[in-house]
Amino acid sequence: MRLKKIISYCLRHQLYILMLSFLFLGISILVITQGYLKNEYVDYLKEETYNTEKSILSAVNVNIGVLLKDFINIGCEIAINDTLYQRVQNYVEEEANVEINKNILSNILVDYVHFSQWIVAIAVVGSDGIVHQYDRQNAFGNNLWNEQNEIFALELYDEIVNQIEEGKMPQYKSISNPIAREDMKTLEPVYIGFPLKGSSALNSVNHIVILTLNTDFLKQSLSSVYQSKDGIAKGYITDENGIIVFHENQEYIGIQQKEYLSEQKLSNISEQVGKMDWVINVAIDETMLLTNVNEIYYKGLSNYIAALFLIAVLFACFVRIIIQPVKKIISAMEQAKRGNLENTIPIKGQNEIWQIAEEYNTMINSISKMNKQISKQHNEKLLALKKQQNAEYEALESQINAHFICNTLGAINYEAIEAGNHIVSKQIKKLSNILRYTFDQQHQNVYLYQEIMWLEQYLYLQKLRYGDMFEYTIKCPVELGGWACRKLMFQPFVENSIIHGFKGIEIGGLIDITVDKEDEYLKIQISDNGLGMDEFILNKIQKSIKDTLKSGVTDKQSIGISNVVARMNLYYGADFKIYVTAKAGEGTIFTFYLPELKKN
Numbered sequence: 001m002r003l004k005k006i007i008s009y010c011l012r013h014q015l016y017i018l019m020l021s022f023l024f025l026g027i028s029i030l031v032i033t034q035g036y037l038k039n040e041y042v043d044y045l046k047e048e049t050y051n052t053e054k055s056i057l058s059a060v061n062v063n064i065g066v067l068l069k070d071f072i073n074i075g076c077e078i079a080i081n082d083t084l085y086q087r088v089q090n091y092v093e094e095e096a097n098v099e100i101n102k103n104i105l106s107n108i109l110v111d112y113v114h115f116s117q118w119i120v121a122i123a124v125v126g127s128d129g130i131v132h133q134y135d136r137q138n139a140f141g142n143n144l145w146n147e148q149n150e151i152f153a154l155e156l157y158d159e160i161v162n163q164i165e166e167g168k169m170p171q172y173k174s175i176s177n178p179i180a181r182e183d184m185k186t187l188e189p190v191y192i193g194f195p196l197k198g199s200s201a202l203n204s205v206n207h208i209v210i211l212t213l214n215t216d217f218l219k220q221s222l223s224s225v226y227q228s229k230d231g232i233a234k235g236y237i238t239d240e241n242g243i244i245v246f247h248e249n250q251e252y253i254g255i256q257q258k259e260y261l262s263e264q265k266l267s268n269i270s271e272q273v274g275k276m277d278w279v280i281n282v283a284i285d286e287t288m289l290l291t292n293v294n295e296i297y298y299k300g301l302s303n304y305i306a307a308l309f310l311i312a313v314l315f316a317c318f319v320r321i322i323i324q325p326v327k328k329i330i331s332a333m334e335q336a337k338r339g340n341l342e343n344t345i346p347i348k349g350q351n352e353i354w355q356i357a358e359e360y361n362t363m364i365n366s367i368s369k370m371n372k373q374i375s376k377q378h379n380e381k382l383l384a385l386k387k388q389q390n391a392e393y394e395a396l397e398s399q400i401n402a403h404f405i406c407n408t409l410g411a412i413n414y415e416a417i418e419a420g421n422h423i424v425s426k427q428i429k430k431l432s433n434i435l436r437y438t439f440d441q442q443h444q445n446v447y448l449y450q451e452i453m454w455l456e457q458y459l460y461l462q463k464l465r466y467g468d469m470f471e472y473t474i475k476c477p478v479e480l481g482g483w484a485c486r487k488l489m490f491q492p493f494v495e496n497s498i499i500h501g502f503k504g505i506e507i508g509g510l511i512d513i514t515v516d517k518e519d520e521y522l523k524i525q526i527s528d529n530g531l532g533m534d535e536f537i538l539n540k541i542q543k544s545i546k547d548t549l550k551s552g553v554t555d556k557q558s559i560g561i562s563n564v565v566a567r568m569n570l571y572y573g574a575d576f577k578i579y580v581t582a583k584a585g586e587g588t589i590f591t592f593y594l595p596e597l598k599k600n
Contacts (some may be wrong), residue, residue: 021310030075030304038297042290049289050186050269053233053282056150056224057271065274067118071211075194077170078122078209080417084108085198088131088207088396109134114449118143120189121382124196125153131207144212149484156193157208164195164205171195190215190245216523218246222280232285232292234266240277256280264383267284329357336364390416393450405435427464430457447573448515448522449481455490455513462498470502470509480515483522484597486571492564493526493590501530501588521577521593529587538582545578 078084087108091101111120113136121144123133130153135144145153152175159173174192190213195205222235237246242257252260261268266283273280335343344364345357409432416425437454452474459472494511502509509530516523533541541561548565567574575595582588 020312023308026308027305030270030308031301034297034301034304038293041294045289045293046286049185049284051231053284054234054269056168057269057280057282060221061271061280062222064218067217067221068274068276070116071192071213072172073117074112074119075192075209075211075538078112078211079194079196079531080112080199081108082198084124085196088196092126092131092206105132110538114453116441117213117283117450118217119211120214123153124207125157125193125210126207127154127157129154135212152191156191156210160193160195160208161205174278189213215246221250222246222248232289236281236283236287237273238270238279238281240279245278269579277336290555329353329360332357332364334359405439409435427461430460433457434461442486444485446485447481448476448483448485449478451485451487451490452476452481452513452515454488455494458491459494459511466498466502468507469505472511472513474513476513476515477517480517480522483594485594486567489564489568490524490526490592492561495562497526497530497588499529501532502527503531505530518593521575521595524592524594525589526592527587527589532584532586532588533582534584538580541580545580549576549578568592570592 017593037346084105087104091098091105094101105124109124111366113119113134120133121133123145124131128172129150130145130535131146137144156173156175160171163171163173172192173193174190191210193210194215195206196207196209197205218237234248236244236248238254238257239245244252244255244257244260247253257268260266264283264285265286265287268281268283270279271283272278329345332343332345344361347354347358347361409428413425413428413432415420417430432455437450456474459474463470463472483558490513494513497511510528512525512527514525544562545565548562549569565578568578572595577593579591580588581591
């Protein structure tokens with residue numbers, strides 16, 4: 001009964017008939033238009049997804065190639081190490097000095113393991129099996145290679161020896177067979193073998209060196225694929241036989257690529273990884289892509305229809321209120337539509353319509369002001385965008401220059417090695433390590449042993465520059481090398497000793513760096529026997545450090561030290577402590593107390 005009354009009421013009023021007609025027509029047009037746009041958007045999204053993933057794939061491939069090149073450079077350096085070559089021969093052939101040769105071999109392998117955070121272990125393998133090995137994960141327990149998995153090492157040894165005998169290049173070889181060990185289940189290691197032949201091409205190859213790599217570097221590189229399309233794209237790596245050797249989901253490792261793509265109904269794009277027997281792939285789930293688009297489509301369609309019904313309801317509510325004075329408002333709106341924002345409505349009453357007219361006048365004035373403000377903001381945003389583009393270009397140019405410098409130094413280093421100038425090679429290698437460590441913007445949180453290694457190379461080159469002006473000593477127990485640090489946080493204090501502490505001194509300077517554990521803190525002391533400072537300067541520096549720790553704001557007058565103190569305070573929190581003592585003519589001592597950070 002009520003429904004009949006509503007229908008009868010609507011039929012007597014043309015505005016309601018017009019409203020219902022408009023509602024039906026709007027919904028029909030909306031469904032057709034949205035369906036067409038959905039299909040067009042799906043095609044566009046597929047094309048953009050493939051283009052984007054191809055770009056990401058190329059970038060990831062370059063990143064992985066650079067990392068693999070670093071590993072290969074380290075492996076090549078080990079392979080031509082005369083000391084390692086001779087010690088392995090002595091270890092195998094001499095029974096009298098087995099322990100001495102074993103300790104020397106261990107020290108050499110330990111040094112090379114710490115060349116990169118991704119190197120898990122290094123093993124020397126001969127025709128009879130494992131000769132010696134160092135395992136970062138179990139340095140004082142069970143080793144990575146044992147009787148159960150030694151067969152993989154022997155297979156790699158045979159493949160490399162056969163490549164050398166057949167004259168094939170390159171002479172290194174990689175495998176990715178999993179090693180069955182409880183603490184290695186999440187490691188998913190990759191192994192690269194190199195012939196151990198020393199620096200002489202005439203040396204026979206009786207042993208190989210196997211680098212075991214933690215594939216977390218592959219996870220980090222491939223993470224950009226997963227982040228790009230909300231799970232639509234999946235990155236993985238296959239070998240030359242089409243077998244998956246790396247995947248974020250471990251259950252797919254070891255199966256054929258065709259089986260994986262067929263089972264998951266995925267499309268695939270791929271690129272070869274440098275000279276390795278690897279292919280980096282990106283699998284794209286077009287079904288998920290279509291599902292996401294459909295979800296957006298139906299949500300949008302529902303919202304549009306709901307909005308249309310809401311408009312219809314509002315229209316029905318306010319249709320009785322619309323009266324004749326609204327024509328003046330419409331006339332004024334027509335003027336505004338043509339751009340005349342100066343035309344206002346003369347108010348001749350106080351009822352609701354005239355109140356609307358008054359609000360319209362206020363709105364016109366606001367729009368006029370807002371247009372000016374928007375124009376100003378638009379110009380400011382354009383200027384900011386140009387500055388941002390310039391900054392991004394400069395950042396990209398800086399990154400390219402950094403890679404260019406490091407790669408150029410690497411090439412010069414090889415030239416020096418081939419020329420037999422190992423002293424220059426050592427100096428270039430240390431400079432290259434310093435620059436590579438400094439240019440790496442992705443890893444600002446490091447370990448203490450990395451900072452100590454960097455300081456040793458930095459002091460080595462500074463001493464090479466200044467000659468007999470100073471000597472230096474570094475004492476850091478190996479067990480404290482895993483303490484969490486921020487990159488380059490001790491360099492300004494060492495540089496302060498060299499530049500200011502030894503100013504005018506030609507010989508006899510000494511920089512002493514000691515690391516020790518004191519209660520729950522790591523105590524680090526950097527001291528010199530240089531010029532020191534008078535009481536005024538000492539008080540000034542102590543005040544600067546105190547103010548920085550309290551406010552977190554750097555002091556413009558000692559910005560180098562102040563910046564580092566602010567970074568260390570931000571990183572370690574309120575438990576971080578720093579003290580400085582000095583006396584004119586007797587040197588300066590900086591003492592740091594670093595709390596141990598809690599692991600998540």
